[in-house]
Every structure is written in C-alpha cells, then in structure tokens.
Amino acid sequence: MLSLATRLRALDDATLRAALEARMVAPTGIKDFFDLADALLEPSAVQKTLTHLDRASLSVLATAGELIRSVAAEAARLNALDPAASTPLAPAVPTLTDIAEHLSSVSGVEVTTEHVAAHAAELDSVLLCLLADGQLSPYDAVSAQLATWPAQGLPSTTELATLAAPDALAPASxxxxxxxxxxxxxxxxxxxxxxxxxxxxxxxxxxxxxxxxxxxxxxxxxxxxxxxxxxxxxxxxxxxxxxxxxxxxxxxxxxxxxxxxxxxxxxxxxxxxxxxxxxxxxxxxxxxxxxxxxxxxxxxxxxxxxxxxxxxxxxxxxxxxxxxxxxxxxxxxxxxxxxxxxxxxxxxxxxxxxxxxxxxxxLPTEVGAVYLQHDLSIVAPGPLAPSIDARLRSLADVEGRELASSYRITAASVNRALAAGENADTMLAFLGAISLTGIPQPVQYLIEESASRYGRIRVGSLPAGSAPNQSYVRSDDAELLGTIAVDQTLSALGLERHDHQLITRFASDLVFWALSDARYPVAAEDSAHEIVHLRRHQVARVIPPTPVDPAQTLVDKLRASDGSEVMAADAWLARQLDSAIRSKATVMVSISMPGGVVVDYLLEPASVGGGRFRARDRRADIERTLPISSILSITPAP
Structure with missing residues (x-):
C-alpha cells in the first residue's frame, strides 16, 4: 500500500484522473492518497477491476505474480541455507521477456514480448501493477486476489494461459x-x-x-x-x-x-x-x-x-x-x-x-403516388416517400401503417392543416399532384367547405391583468357559441359566458386544440384579431448536461488535502511511517546527518512520538531512534 500511495501522489493529474475513472473509484471516505491506495487495494475493488479484464491481460498479470512468488520462494530457501550471509537475497521482479517466455512454455503457443508489453501497459494504467524498466510487478493485494480464484471456480494462472478459445462461431449456409x-x-x-x-x-x-x-x-x-x-x-x-x-x-x-x-x-x-x-x-x-x-x-x-x-x-x-x-x-x-x-x-x-x-x-421501393377514394380514404400502393407521408399527415389521419399505408381526410384533419397555414388551393394542388385517381368530389367538397367555415370561431389570449382568465372564445354565430358552451366534451375547459364571448383560465393554444379536436371550425388570432398559425407540438432540445467528473473532483480533493509543500511533506512523512508501522513494512529512510551527510537506513518503524521515531535497522539488526525533522524521504524497500 505504501508504494502505491507514493506512486499515486507522484502521478500527474491527467494520468491520475484517467486511472480513477478506469477503476470506478467512489470518492466517499477518501481524504488523502493513503486512503485512495487502501481503496484501490481492497479485495472487492481489485475483483471488480479484474472482472473487466480480458483473458490475455489476466494471463500476463497472473503470470507475473506467479513468477514473483516462485523467485521469492527460491530466495527464501537460499537465505535459509545461508543465514549468515551479509546481504540476503531479495526476490527479483520478472521482466516482460520472462513473462512472454513463461507463457509460451505453458501454452505451447508463441507469445511475444510486444504482446505482453501491450497488456502490461494497460494493467499499469489501471494501477493493478507497476511497470518500470521493462519489469512488471503486481501489487500484493492483486496477486492475493488472483490466488483465490480457483476456490471461487475461476481459472487458475495455468488455466488462463492454456484453456483454448471455443470453436469459431458457426457460419450459416x-x-x-x-x-x-x-x-x-x-x-x-x-x-x-x-x-x-x-x-x-x-x-x-x-x-x-x-x-x-x-x-x-x-x-x-x-x-x-x-x-x-x-x-x-x-x-x-x-x-x-x-x-x-x-x-x-x-x-x-x-x-x-x-x-x-x-x-x-x-x-x-x-x-x-x-x-x-x-x-x-x-x-x-x-x-x-x-x-x-x-x-x-x-x-x-x-x-x-x-x-x-x-x-x-x-x-x-x-x-x-x-x-x-x-x-x-x-x-x-x-x-x-x-x-x-x-x-x-x-x-x-x-x-x-x-x-x-x-x-x-x-428495402422496399418507396412510392410517390396514392389512390384517393370517394369515402375520403387515401391508400398508398407501397411505402410512401417520407416527404409525401409527412405532408399527408398534416391534412389527414393515419389509419393503417404497413407496406401500404392508409389515411383518412376528416373535417378535423383539414382544420388542423388550415391552422398550420394551408388553404384549400394548396391542399387540393398537393392531392392532385400525388393522386392516381384524381380528386373525388367528396374530398374536394370537404376541403372547400372546411376552408370556407374556418375561422367562424376565434380563440385568443386575454390582455395581461385578466387573471385568472387567460383566453377567450368568440364567434359572430351566437348559436354556435352557445353549442360550445354546453358541449360536455369541452367541460374541462371551464368555459364561462361573458358578454358575447366565452372565457377560460386555460391558455389559448390549449383551448384552440381542444376545439379543433372537437371538430369546430376554430382559428387562433392575435391581439389585432388577425389569424395566426399554430404549431401543435413542442420540440425538445437536446441540451448536453453539465458534465460532472467524479474522478477529476477526487483528484482536486486529493491535491487540496496535500496543503502547502512544507505541510504536505510533514503530513506525508507521518502517514508513511504510520502506514509502515501498521503493515510492519520495511522502508528505506534517507536521514540528513550533521555536516550535510545523507545516510540511507533500511528500517522497520515501530513507533512515532515527540518528533522522533523508533525503528529496527534491518541491516545492522539494532534499534534506532531518529528525529522526524531529519528525514529527507521514505521509500518502499527494494
């Protein structure tokens, strides 16, 4: 953990942010780089990341861990045979070439160093291991998690490298x-x-x-x-x-x-x-x-x-x-x-x-012509060209949508087209251009009659200050206005008679479409009583949400927690010593001695207090007490 925390603090912001995003780190409870290192090495966090790795990457990672364990076991055996050796043998870190050669030997298929290097770089970028100087060293927590896989029914290191891919996907005849x-x-x-x-x-x-x-x-x-x-x-x-x-x-x-x-x-x-x-x-x-x-x-x-x-x-x-x-x-x-x-x-x-x-x-070929029927229906002999279909929908209702679409012209649909800006001439010209059967008399009559009646009822907005009443319905035809007032299908509008018009608390566009759907010859008008054309639907605008980058937020939080360089250095040293004590880790401590001499000690810290720390010198096998203020750096033991 100490080595990972040290590495995390040394990363630039962009690399650290990318790694946190890839590892899907939750920022809750993380105050500094030691907390982050702990979170990254939690077994559940390691397993979560491993589930997103493909077999080739897992093979490289597991093989590197296995080679380290093998070399460590051999080093321990040799050290046990010669306990008086002045310099005990340290476990070696496998190179990319070592990993490639081992995978080739186990799988029986040549694995190149370049192949291993590509996967090693990916593994290094998600902080599962350290890739440096052509050597790959998985973190202990990662190797420990992979070691539990066989007990979970997941492949072992050997199975990751040797289990062949299933047969190719079957081709059809x-x-x-x-x-x-x-x-x-x-x-x-x-x-x-x-x-x-x-x-x-x-x-x-x-x-x-x-x-x-x-x-x-x-x-x-x-x-x-x-x-x-x-x-x-x-x-x-x-x-x-x-x-x-x-x-x-x-x-x-x-x-x-x-x-x-x-x-x-x-x-x-x-x-x-x-x-x-x-x-x-x-x-x-x-x-x-x-x-x-x-x-x-x-x-x-x-x-x-x-x-x-x-x-x-x-x-x-x-x-x-x-x-x-x-x-x-x-x-x-x-x-x-x-x-x-x-x-x-x-x-x-x-x-x-x-x-x-x-x-x-x-795809089926699109057609550009239709059959107009005397019963006011329109039948397309095939899939209509979208531009024609869209125009037809503006003046007719869709009845069937298959390869051969069907539509029907009604008084309400014609009124809808008139409200959108069409007139009898434009509608008849359009239908005449696409009809294979001309324009039947009932179709022409309906369109012309609807156009002549259009606007007999007017809907507009009341002047400001007329609240709670927002709009009015007026007509020169008092009988027609009376019919609207008692129409039960419009009761939800709460229309009330006032002088020679009906008023309601609802907006004019809502009232207009309610009357249009009820098949009244209604038109919308402005304050000057000029007819205006309405668009029935609203269009949603796709506005990209303000990006929230939790990974960058966590990076900023970690940098802010470091404080000034002096404060950060003191806090960092204290956390490193505390972490080494908890994990009983051996660290390399550089001490500034009187006269400017720098001495490196291989120590196992035991306690911290009063501005000093006590530790076991692993080389001299004695206990030392040193001032914290003299520490220049603490690094994980090689």
Whole structure:
C-alpha cells in the first residue's frame, strides 16, 4: 500500500484522473492518497477491476505474480541455507521477456514480448501493477486476489494461459444467408416505420416519464398501438430512438427533437443508417470487439461461450451488455435470428456507407403516388416517400401503417392543416399532384367547405391583468357559441359566458386544440384579431448536461488535502511511517546527518512520538531512534 500511495501522489493529474475513472473509484471516505491506495487495494475493488479484464491481460498479470512468488520462494530457501550471509537475497521482479517466455512454455503457443508489453501497459494504467524498466510487478493485494480464484471456480494462472478459445462461431449456409438478409431488411423497415410513428406521436402528444424511470402503462399502451408493436417492445424502441436523439426527455416528458423532426423527412435507408450508426456508436468497446464482423455468423450460444472464455470473471456483466445490444441488433436488422446480416457485418466492420447501400438495395421501393377514394380514404400502393407521408399527415389521419399505408381526410384533419397555414388551393394542388385517381368530389367538397367555415370561431389570449382568465372564445354565430358552451366534451375547459364571448383560465393554444379536436371550425388570432398559425407540438432540445467528473473532483480533493509543500511533506512523512508501522513494512529512510551527510537506513518503524521515531535497522539488526525533522524521504524497500 505504501508504494502505491507514493506512486499515486507522484502521478500527474491527467494520468491520475484517467486511472480513477478506469477503476470506478467512489470518492466517499477518501481524504488523502493513503486512503485512495487502501481503496484501490481492497479485495472487492481489485475483483471488480479484474472482472473487466480480458483473458490475455489476466494471463500476463497472473503470470507475473506467479513468477514473483516462485523467485521469492527460491530466495527464501537460499537465505535459509545461508543465514549468515551479509546481504540476503531479495526476490527479483520478472521482466516482460520472462513473462512472454513463461507463457509460451505453458501454452505451447508463441507469445511475444510486444504482446505482453501491450497488456502490461494497460494493467499499469489501471494501477493493478507497476511497470518500470521493462519489469512488471503486481501489487500484493492483486496477486492475493488472483490466488483465490480457483476456490471461487475461476481459472487458475495455468488455466488462463492454456484453456483454448471455443470453436469459431458457426457460419450459416448460403441459403440461410439469403434468408437472413431478407428477414433483416423486413425488420429494418418495420423498426424504422415503428420509430417514425413513435416520433410523430410524441410530436402530437408527449409521453410522461415516471419519477422512478420508464413510461407509465397508459402511455406505453398508446405508443404500442400507434407503432403496431407489442407492449414489451416499446421500451426498446424508445431507447433506440433516444440513442439517435430523435426524441428526448424534457421537463418530465418524452418529446420529439429537432433532429427527429428532420429525420422524418429522410428516405427510409437514411433513417435506418441513423439508427444503426447510433446503435454502433453506443456499443461499448469491450462488446464491439467480440461481435462477429462477418456476414452469416450465428451469434447465439456460440457468442455467449466466447464471451465467457474472453472475460472469465466478467460473464454476468458482459453477458448482460451483449444481450442488451443483441436485442436492438435484431430489431434493427443488424442480425436476424441471431445471424449477422450483410449490412450488419458492414456496419460492425466500420463501413456504415456500405451498410446503408446494402440496405437500400434490400428495402422496399418507396412510392410517390396514392389512390384517393370517394369515402375520403387515401391508400398508398407501397411505402410512401417520407416527404409525401409527412405532408399527408398534416391534412389527414393515419389509419393503417404497413407496406401500404392508409389515411383518412376528416373535417378535423383539414382544420388542423388550415391552422398550420394551408388553404384549400394548396391542399387540393398537393392531392392532385400525388393522386392516381384524381380528386373525388367528396374530398374536394370537404376541403372547400372546411376552408370556407374556418375561422367562424376565434380563440385568443386575454390582455395581461385578466387573471385568472387567460383566453377567450368568440364567434359572430351566437348559436354556435352557445353549442360550445354546453358541449360536455369541452367541460374541462371551464368555459364561462361573458358578454358575447366565452372565457377560460386555460391558455389559448390549449383551448384552440381542444376545439379543433372537437371538430369546430376554430382559428387562433392575435391581439389585432388577425389569424395566426399554430404549431401543435413542442420540440425538445437536446441540451448536453453539465458534465460532472467524479474522478477529476477526487483528484482536486486529493491535491487540496496535500496543503502547502512544507505541510504536505510533514503530513506525508507521518502517514508513511504510520502506514509502515501498521503493515510492519520495511522502508528505506534517507536521514540528513550533521555536516550535510545523507545516510540511507533500511528500517522497520515501530513507533512515532515527540518528533522522533523508533525503528529496527534491518541491516545492522539494532534499534534506532531518529528525529522526524531529519528525514529527507521514505521509500518502499527494494
């Protein structure tokens, strides 16, 4: 612990912060570098870090510890044979070459020094060992924890080096690959369509996030119905959409973002690419490195077996991560029936452009024309181009969302379009341009009639100071205004008659949409009684949270606890002596003698008090009492 504490204090801030982040150190109870060293060498903390190491790194670490124990045992045997030796033999620290040669001998496979060096550097960076001058020395607590592994059912040092990887993941047949690609394209199209419905629905009616997390059951059922999926799939699709920032959590609600609004206008292959790339970017590196990057490879139990072999102590957390991303991969068509599709393999190998091109060839061709029916329905003979679909949604209600979508024009939907700035001419021109059957008379009549009636009812905000009343409803048609006043579907608005208008305490936009949904020819107006166009939904802006870096906070706290250089030096010496006494460790103490001479003593401190400390001189085998003020440095014994 003393040597680790000394090392921690000497690290620069950037290196120390990176190490603390990698070790996931909780700052609670850590006041100085000795507390930090204690926390890092706690068996549970060591085990937690070991579970995140792959087999190759664990082999290097365990082998280094085993070589040190072997050399220490030999040194102890030789010292016992010659107890009168003036300089007892000290255990040697293995070099990287020693470790490579030992692993090669045990495993029967050549292990290069470069291979060992790469893993040793990683182990050193997470403070499990010390790499210096080409030598690797695991901390005692780390080696002790690895020594307990066989009793826990985890691999021993020899098993880490010798247990071969499981058989390669099974490839599918050529027929199966063709089927896989077809099924993957179907799932990709279905997921893109479902998420498009999700984004559109949240634009119309945001879903509330529960305080404990997740959506409430009513919102979940509503979204499942709109998306055409099972209730259990809603959370996964919400997560996929949120990962791509198409929706965001804002003020307690899930809402569409500006990114989502733009995404709805993109062609289906581009939509899929956005979702797939966001999925890939969010896959942890530890998971990404083990996912098969060849098409036609079956994941399934073979992948799980490989995960267990690669991360022998991290099966549970790694399996959970793989399972989470594997489910999303199935939904997005990156895999189909646990088999990598061609587009999925291209994405996993780092070529998203090729993946999008492959998916473009596999997805259904988009159409740009529809059939307008006399019953006011609109039927698309295939998946509509997103730009046409978005425009149709503004003036018609969606009735069916499959390969052939269907819509229906209603008085409320036309009124909604009018409120957004459309007029009869623009709507009829648009429908005429995309219709394969012209514009049936009932459609034209409904649009023109609705446009002529639009604005017979006006909603506006009352002047400031009119609280608690916020808005009004007015109309020249007194009978129509009376109908609104007694309409039970609008009773929640609390409309009250006042002169020639109705007033309510609710905001004008809420009143407007309530009347619009009730199919009244309502328009919003400003203070000058000019018609204004309203946007029904709010857009959530994705604002990155203020980053909180607990690792950097802990670094700052540790540096502040050091105080001034003089105070830090005195406190550091006292803690080093106290730590050495508790652990009965031997340390090298440099003492400034009269005349400026510096003498190094190999001491085992026994007590501290009165500005002096008492210790056993291991070389002279006598007890010494020395002034603390004369100490220049204390370092762990070699």
């Amino acid at each position: 050529e027929f199966d690959i063709t089927f896989t690609n077809r099924l993957a394209a179907e799932r990709a199209f279905a997921s893109v369509s479902s998420i498009a419905e999700l984004v559109s629905e949240l634009a119309r009616d945001p879903a509330r996030e529960l305080s404990r997390g997740g959506l409430g059951l009513p919102d979940t059922k509503r979204l499942a119905l709109v998306m055409g999926v099972e209730v259990d799939s809603v959370a996964v699709l919400v997560a996929i959409a949120a990962r791509a920032e198409l929706i965001a959590h804002s003020e307690g609600y899930w809402m569409e973002t500006e990114t989502g609004e733009a995404w709805l206008l993109h062609p289906t292959p581009e939509r899929w690419a956005t979702l797939a790339e966001a999925w890939h970017a969010d896959v942890p590196r530890s998971v990404r490195d083990i996912l098969p990057q060849e098409p036609g490879i079956v994941w399934g139990s073979g992948l799980q077996g490989f995960v267990d072999w690669m991360y022998p102590a991290g099966g549970e957390w790694m399996a959970a991560q793989v399972a989470e991303f594997a489910r999303s991969a199935e939904i997005l068509g990156i895999t189909a029936q646990e088999t990598t599709s061609v587009a999925g393999a291209q994405l996993l190998s780092g070529d998203p452009e090729a993946a999008q091109a492959t998916m473009t060839d596999s």
